[in-house]
Amino acid sequence: MEAILTTKIPLSLSSSSSTSSNTPSLSLSSLSTLSKTTKKLSNTLIFKGTQHCNYPSSLKICAMSQTAPASVEPSTIPTEMKAWIYEDYGGVDVLKFGSNVKVPEIKDDQVLIKVAAAALNPVDFKRRLGKFKASDSPLPTIPGYDVAGVVVKVGSQVKEFKVGDEVYGDISEKALDGPKQFGSLAEYTAVEDKLLALKPKNIDFVQAAGLPLAVETAYEGLERAGMSPGKSILVLGGAGGVGSLVIQLAKQVFGASRVAATASTGKIEFLKSLGVDLAIDYTKEKFEDLPEKFDVVYDTVGEGERNVKAVKEGGSVVVLTGAVTPPGFRFVVTSNGEVLKKLNPYLESGKVKPIIDPKGPFTFDKVVEAFSYLETNRATGKVVIHPIS
Structure with missing residues (x-):
């Protein structure tokens, strides 16, 4: 043509x-x-x-x-x-x-x-x-x-x-x-x-x-959210390009004590393979209705007001797309080769894949x-x- x-x-x-x-x-x-x-x-x-x-x-x-x-x-x-x-x-x-x-x-x-x-x-x-x-x-x-x-x-x-x-x-x-x-x-x-x-x-x-773009976005979002050892995190859209790396970085780099994530039915086992402690099938249950709340919610898919219902008082909500409801915040990643250099040892050791x-x-x-x-x-x-x- x-x-x-x-x-x-x-x-x-x-x-x-x-x-x-x-x-x-x-x-x-x-x-x-x-x-x-x-x-x-x-x-x-x-x-x-x-x-x-x-x-x-x-x-x-x-x-x-x-x-x-x-x-x-x-x-x-x-x-x-x-x-x-x-x-x-x-x-x-x-x-x-x-x-x-x-x-x-x-x-x-x-x-x-x-x-x-x-x-x-x-x-x-x-x-x-x-x-x-x-x-x-x-x-x-x-x-x-x-x-x-x-x-x-x-x-x-x-x-x-x-x-x-x-x-x-x-x-x-x-x-x-x-x-x-x-x-x-x-x-x-x-x-x-x-x-x-x-x-x-x-x-x-x-x-x-x-x-590059996904892992830098995952890293910068976790850093801005104040992720640190001992904190818990819920990742919305855990099977996606950014979400799958947020899970790994939270656990392997930032020392999260507990990682939960959402995905569709067919990707629940995939979440578990990444080390997720609580895999949530969003087609069967609403994450915001769970009694457990989290120090950080990382929303990669744009869940609007729902994401803030899953965060603890004083916690942080990272929003990559869609509407932002306080205490949620949005950021646009700044590319930085130094972040990749910092993460290379985790990649070379196989801790982050x-x-x-x-x-x-x-x-x-x-x-x-x-x-x-x-x-x-x-x-x-x-x-x-x-x-x-």
């Missing part, structure tokens, strides 16, 4: 190898100016052919490989790459695949990553729907926050990482306030070194990609399907895209 879009400068994004040499490729540097030139120019951008990705990558990375290349010659970094892009807000149909997107230049404090795997988060589809357009970066957008991959180029101010390092992180420091225009659903992405950490040696790229939805990983040509699945709100753990090629 051929999709014809109106854009503002002459360019072509085609998955066909027969792209005319007279048509300039889409430059990431020019992308940011597109929305400013709408009234001046109106040309046609044609996406032709297929969403399949049968092109050889210039740098192959296997998700299970634990050995990074010692070095990567600059000549092996191509000038163009494949990426998913949307030029308008809307449903999954706005996502388009391009094969001649310009590889981004890096700033002095950034590294260029050859992406091995990327993960989707609810913020990805909410952003695509335009829910944060007031504070979003300009369209068009390459979506994706979470990344795991190999450093292939470093900026002049980067001290901590070198070419060949296997890294992971959430590439946008602020999730909603001007997030990166050019995200992780591409073969290459540019990221500030302060947002990254070395990938734990005992997990693969798929597992690493599923961690990445949770990847069993339907995945989705291949790079199945990004639309991955978004559609994520939006059902039925995923267990994280929805990951791999391989990116």
Whole structure:
């Protein structure tokens, strides 16, 4: 099927190898100016052919490989790459695949990553729907926050990482306030070194990609709620990407004395496998009616006034989505590679485990399907895209 879009400068994004040499490729540097030139120019951008990705990558990375290349010659970094892009807000149909997107230049404090795997988060589809357009970066957008991959180029101010390092992180420091225009659903992405950490040696790229935004959100929420040894916690939505990590961090990192969590009937055993002391089937009982109350309630699903009914007097209620009722509070995570570094020992020891939805990983040509699945709100753990090629 051929999709014809109106854009503002002459360019072509085609998955066909027969792209005319007279048509300039889409430059990431020019992308940011597109929305400013709408009234001046109106040309046609044609996406032709297929969403399949049968092109050889210039740098192959296997998700299970634990050995990074010692070095990567600059000549092996191509000038163009494949990426998913949307030029308008809307449903999954706005996502388009391009094969001649310009590889981004890096700033002095950034590294260029050859992406091995990327993960989707609810913020990805909410952003695509335009829910944060007031504070979003300009369209068009390459979506994706979470990344795991190999450093292939470093900026002049980067001290901590070198070419060949296997890294992971959430590439946008602020999730909603001007997030990166050019995200992780591409073969290459540019990221500030302060947002990254070395990938734990005992997990693969798929597992690493599923961690950053969710584990940083879980950690920051617990920290803000005053979670500490001996306190009890109730996690609403315990089988989700954030919830499954809140459970593990509360127990293994913050020393919770008792962890309760909610899930549907089919995921109760999964909660128990994470170490939950009290698994609540929300289809059969109301958590707010339980006689037991908790020091912290961590609401990942948006239960409104119900969540505050389960907290002890003087306790804290963390709310990630939906209405907030006092003493509940909401926060938006700030990406920080130092948090990942702090948690790496727990990951390497196996005390905290990445949770990847069993339907995945989705291949790079199945990004639309991955978004559609994520939006059902039925995923267990994280929805990951791999391989990116």
